[in-house]
Amino acid sequence: MQQSNPAEISTAESVHANRVKRRKLFAALAGVIIVVGGGYTAYWKLYASHHVYTDNAYTAVEVAQVTPTVGGIIREVRVIDTQPVNKGDILAVIDDTDAKLALAQAEAEYGRAVRRVRGFEANDKGLVANVAARAADEQRAEAQLSAAKSDFERASIDLKRREALSGSGSVSGDELTRAQNAFATARANLEAANATARQTAASRAD
Helix, strand or coil: CCCCCHHHHHHHHHHHHHHHHHHHHHHHHHHHHHHHHHHHHHHHHHCHHHCCCCCCCCCCCCCCCCCCCCCCCEEEECCCCCCCCCCCCCCEEECCHHHHHHHHHHHHHHHHHHHHHHHHHHHHHHHHHHHHHHHHHHHHHHHHHHHHHHHHHHHHHHHHHHHHHHCCCCCCHHHHHHHHHHHHHHHHHHHHHHHHHHHHHHHHHC
16 A cells, blocks of 8 residues: 655645635635625616716806896896796896886876866866857847847837828827837847847857
């Protein structure tokens, strides 16, 4: 029977131990790699994939021009560059001095317009009153003319009758004189009524 050399046995055990040690190291390294890879994968899926980081990037933004509906001098700016704003936020305040002056002028013009309208209304009322007065004057003139015509016709008939009877002595001289005076008076009243009617008609035409 051949006996093993102790030196060879020691060398073989050393080699075997080194192999086992390397396998354990490789296994540990593989475990670390697996743990690190799993952790990085979880980190990427849960957090990193939702955020972008870079040291060499730029952003493109839209620049919007804000135009007010009313022009004027800017009195106050309430925002700064890159400040986020929401709908309804006041960005700038326009000086209202010009607007107040324009409002005061408009109110003054409105007051003058109201006074002019009231003056027109007063003039209209006066014109209506004048028209009514002229219509009343015309009615009175027509009534006076109609009465004067009736008086003239009666006086004329009475004078003619008395003149016809004066030749037979049935009418005295005094009665004839009174009839003549009444006729003259009626004729004068008729002429005056005609003049008044003409004057009234002319004033209405004006």
